Amino acid sequence: MLPVIPETATNSTQTISIKELSLKPMTPERIGNLKSAIVTTWQKEASAKGLAVEVPKRFEGATIANANLGSDKKVIALTFDDGPWPESTPAVLDILKKNDIKATFFIVGKMLKEHPDMGKRIVAEGHVIANHTWNHWYHYMNPQAAAFEIDNTTNLIYQVTGVKTNLFRPPGGIKTNGPYAYARNQKYATIMWSADSVDYSRPSVSKLIDNxxxxxxxxxxxxxHDGGGNRSNTVKALPQIINNFRKQGYRFVTVPELLEMEDKQLQVASKK
Structure with a gap:
């Protein structure tokens, strides 16, 4: 029998040789060849856009809250957690598109399963998609449970978007409940933050901007956050946050771009 094509790929063009569909016995080798041949159109697009980018080697397994750049390097990375969320993710994407900004989205696996089209849109519009676990749990997890949370999310991101990510952010920034340790062991770059909007507590729009x-x-x-609850104030604050940064001379980059900048800076410094 033929291998099952992922549900999300059923409407895409697939590059499968007619010879592979002959009535020869379906050996494990032939099944493997067929699986390798199932390449969806959005996987090709993701690869062509350079979105399946691994972080520089020096950051594999590292924990990063910001890039150590010179004060003259006025770049900043906007990141959004807990989506895809139908009430707010599309609005955030609309604002970013209007302002020609690329951001980094740390998505929850179970939410991507419910809203795969939003995940595809994130990638199609040039943003980076990354791992924020499957369930967004805070409690302690044994190694097997932690592996499930991260591996299933990474696998679904690839199945839906064609992007292979090695960027991870622990829910709540917690480093002691299992997933963080597993991610480090698997050489994910753990991405924390240097500026917290605290939007999860639903502050006023002005307070959110100040934060x-x-x-x-x-x-x-x-x-x-573009998900995890009512994010209407985040949506309202985002245009002003963008304007404020631009008035201060900032340019917006994705997290991988930020790490590439630091990596190049360190390479130059090492040659002096």
């Missing part, structure tokens, strides 16, 4: 701007610095990583 972000008071901790702004070159090479910084801003934490916001």
């Amino acid at each position: 972000v701007m008071q901790h702004a610095k070159p090479g910084g990583i801003v934490l916001m």
Whole structure:
């Protein structure tokens, strides 16, 4: 029998040789060849856009809250957690598109399973998609449970979008409940933050903006949420946050771009 094509791939063009569909016995080798041949159109697009990017080697297994860049390098990375979320993720994407900004989305696996089209849109519009566990649990997990949380999410991201990610953010920033240790062992770069909007507590729009701007610095990583609850104030605050950063001369980059900048800076410094 033929291998089952993932449900998310059923409407895509597939590059499968007619010879592979002959009535020869389906050996494990032939099944493997067929699976390798199932390449969806959005997987090709993701690869062509360079979105399946691994972080520089020096950051594998590392924990990063910001890039250590010179004060003249006025770049900052916007990150969004807990989506995809139908009430707010599309609005966030609309604002980013209008402002020609690429961001990094740390998605929850079970939410991506419910809303795969939003995951595809994140990638199609040039953003980086990353791992925020499957269930977004805070409690302690044994190694097997931690592996499930991370591996299943990474696998679904690839199945839906074609992107292979090695970026991880622990829910709540917790480093003691299992997933963080597993991610480090698997050489994920754990991405924390240097500016917290605290939007999970639903502050006023003005307070949310202040929370972000008071901790702004070159090479910084801003934490916001596009999911996990009512994020209407985040959506309202985002255009002003963008305007404020631009008035201060900042340019927006993704987390992988930020790490590439630090890596290049360190390479140059090592040659002096």
